[in-house]
Amino acid sequence: MTERSGAVENADRMLARVALGDRQAFESLYQTTSATLLGICMRLLADRAEAEDVLQEVYVAAWGKAAQFDASRASALTWLGTIARHRAIDRLRALPAAANRAPIEAIEATPDDAPSPAARAEAAGEHARLDDCLDQLEPRRQTLIRTAFFDGATYEELAGRSGSPLGSIKSWIRRGLAQLKACLEQ
Known part of the structure; x- marks a missing residue:
């Protein structure tokens, strides 16, 4: 044992x-x-x-x-x-x-990662501006860009969903992004 x-x-x-x-x-x-x-x-x-x-x-x-x-x-x-x-x-x-x-004094040393009210207001303004520019696109390009960038769909998924060729999807999105860029730079 x-x-x-x-x-x-x-x-x-x-x-x-x-x-x-x-x-x-x-x-x-x-x-x-x-x-x-x-x-x-x-x-x-x-x-x-x-x-x-x-x-x-x-x-x-x-x-x-x-x-x-x-x-x-x-x-x-x-x-x-x-x-x-x-x-x-x-x-x-x-x-x-x-x-x-933790001691109460430690709160002052703790960083606050939340955006400031000014930053939130600026982001809201930029968001509204982006929505306005998106609304100026033709409906097909608007839908493709929103689905690709906001929903995370790939070009291949978009081509399958719309029944359009992959090259056309890429061209429509590329042209739509160029229009968005021009609108946002105004």
Whole structure:
């Protein structure tokens, strides 16, 4: 028997004794498994104090639920590790988001990527101008350009949809773009 399998069987026996209320077995179980369980908690929670709090919750749960442990389904370490993982995840979800824990002074240093009101107004003006220029194109070119550039259709897809030759589609779009350019430069 390897040292690891011996420790697993020992933990199984200790947990069975804990189910009977044996405090010595509980202390031995803690000594045997606490480092591993703390590692599980630390992997999920970056804060050691939080991980230690969760570890305490794990052993309180183990003391109260030891009678539910079934050695035929999992080892004691696996059972305790599952409790630790679930409790750590619950704690992680309950913690405020990192941004909410940041000092208020950090907000001033955080860049705002949203466009300014002036930039939004300018973009709206350019959008209206583009719509006006598109409306001046003949309907076929207007539809092809809108579909190609706003819907992302390829030239081949446009040729298939319209039943027109690929070369004609490319020419119509090229001429339409030239007209748009001239209109926008006015």
